[in-house]
Amino acid sequence: MNYRIIPPEEINDAVIRLPLSKSISNRVLLINALTGNRGSIAEVAQCDDTSAMMRALDSAENNIDIGAAGTAMRFLTAYFAMQPGREVTVDGTERMRRRPVKILVEALRDCGADIEYVGEEGFPPLKIKGRKLKGGEVSLPADVSSQYISALLMVAPYMEHGLRLELTGTPVSAPYIDMTLGLMKQWGVEADADGSVISVAPQAYTPVDFTVEADWSAASYWFELGAFSFGDIKLLGLERDSLQGDSRVIDYFRNFGIEAEWDDRSSLELNPSPDISPRINLDLTEQPDLAQTLTVTCCVLNLPFHITGLSTLKIKETDRIEALCTELRKLSFVIDRPDDSSLAWEGRRVPADSSGLAIDTYDDHRMALAFAPVAFFLPGIVIRHAEVVSKSYPEYWDHLRAIGFTLEEVADDNLPE
Numbered sequence: 001m002n003y004r005i006i007p008p009e010e011i012n013d014a015v016i017r018l019p020l021s022k023s024i025s026n027r028v029l030l031i032n033a034l035t036g037n038r039g040s041i042a043e044v045a046q047c048d049d050t051s052a053m054m055r056a057l058d059s060a061e062n063n064i065d066i067g068a069a070g071t072a073m074r075f076l077t078a079y080f081a082m083q084p085g086r087e088v089t090v091d092g093t094e095r096m097r098r099r100p101v102k103i104l105v106e107a108l109r110d111c112g113a114d115i116e117y118v119g120e121e122g123f124p125p126l127k128i129k130g131r132k133l134k135g136g137e138v139s140l141p142a143d144v145s146s147q148y149i150s151a152l153l154m155v156a157p158y159m160e161h162g163l164r165l166e167l168t169g170t171p172v173s174a175p176y177i178d179m180t181l182g183l184m185k186q187w188g189v190e191a192d193a194d195g196s197v198i199s200v201a202p203q204a205y206t207p208v209d210f211t212v213e214a215d216w217s218a219a220s221y222w223f224e225l226g227a228f229s230f231g232d233i234k235l236l237g238l239e240r241d242s243l244q245g246d247s248r249v250i251d252y253f254r255n256f257g258i259e260a261e262w263d264d265r266s267s268l269e270l271n272p273s274p275d276i277s278p279r280i281n282l283d284l285t286e287q288p289d290l291a292q293t294l295t296v297t298c299c300v301l302n303l304p305f306h307i308t309g310l311s312t313l314k315i316k317e318t319d320r321i322e323a324l325c326t327e328l329r330k331l332s333f334v335i336d337r338p339d340d341s342s343l344a345w346e347g348r349r350v351p352a353d354s355s356g357l358a359i360d361t362y363d364d365h366r367m368a369l370a371f372a373p374v375a376f377f378l379p380g381i382v383i384r385h386a387e388v389v390s391k392s393y394p395e396y397w398d399h400l401r402a403i404g405f406t407l408e409e410v411a412d413d414n415l416p417e
Ligand SMILES: O=C(O)C1=C[C@@H](OP(=O)(O)O)[C@@H](O)[C@H](O)C1
Pocket: 022, 023, 024, 071, 144, 145, 146, 147, 150, 172, 173, 176, 288, 289, 312
């Protein structure tokens, strides 16, 4: 399904109830499963990645398909490894088979887990024979994915000797580790974080009642739209003292003239102003999921930028560095890659590609989510495979329609090659 996007003339008093956080939801589902599902969770995010998690946790089958959900792949590998008597094969999409898990598998093996690679060494699918894990002292590189660390930490309380995890290298996505530790604490499990060492003693989670907050990564697309449209947008459901590192989007968008003001605890008003920074320098080591939003925003507002901390982008739903450079070039922007972990733009443009207005999304929800607001500058821009947003934000297109956007379905035959 391809959508041609026609924006309304202006956006006035838009009110958006954001989807719930998929990262929090997938942790809460896992932790609650470890309590025997005795807690009460009001509601979790309803999207592909949480459905994959719920299906896997409910399944008595031996073959578990987690689709494209990175968190589900990593968290469930740890979960099934510590279920004595359970034997499963965990697999996912073609892309999931290219997303590395070796660091996690080796750390779990060090804890006593029995995990084999079914195909290529270092990648899913994984054959897991569950058993009681011993745990103990484990050292692992923290500069590839924080999800390995979150996975180990969440199951650590049930290891015979607990876990003393030593992180080496410069950690990426650190706020997601804090989110994990914060949620474990709400379920009554204490961890001790001391510099690069995190220790969890043997203990058990206490079931609790929990409400999941809205998703700050999803909020970023509305900040972007606010910056492009100059419209008033109110976002509902966000938590002010959030567990999500992507709440830094508030600070980042001040650069683009967006002042965000809390009406009350969970209602955030975006007020655009013309007060825009002439140049953007950002380090996104802690907020990799904002990379597409921020890069696209800089280009469209014609702001030269240097964004660092992007080393993990190549192993996400697609190689996001490659995808961004290719698609932004279609819109005329020539992006530089000073090194493996940064992107820069100094204002160089070429004539827009003749296939110009059709954006490829590469099975990556964030490509569709971040490029759709560009319609405000380029009415009629097409987002190919618009259905990809269901990974984290299935209601996105309905939300755009509700504030006056027109979305026309376009057949593949009517699009450039
Ligand atoms: O733990 C999580 O919920 C996530 C951690 C991050 O991944 P990495 O730690 O692999 O960067 C982030 O990109 C992903 O969307 C969600």
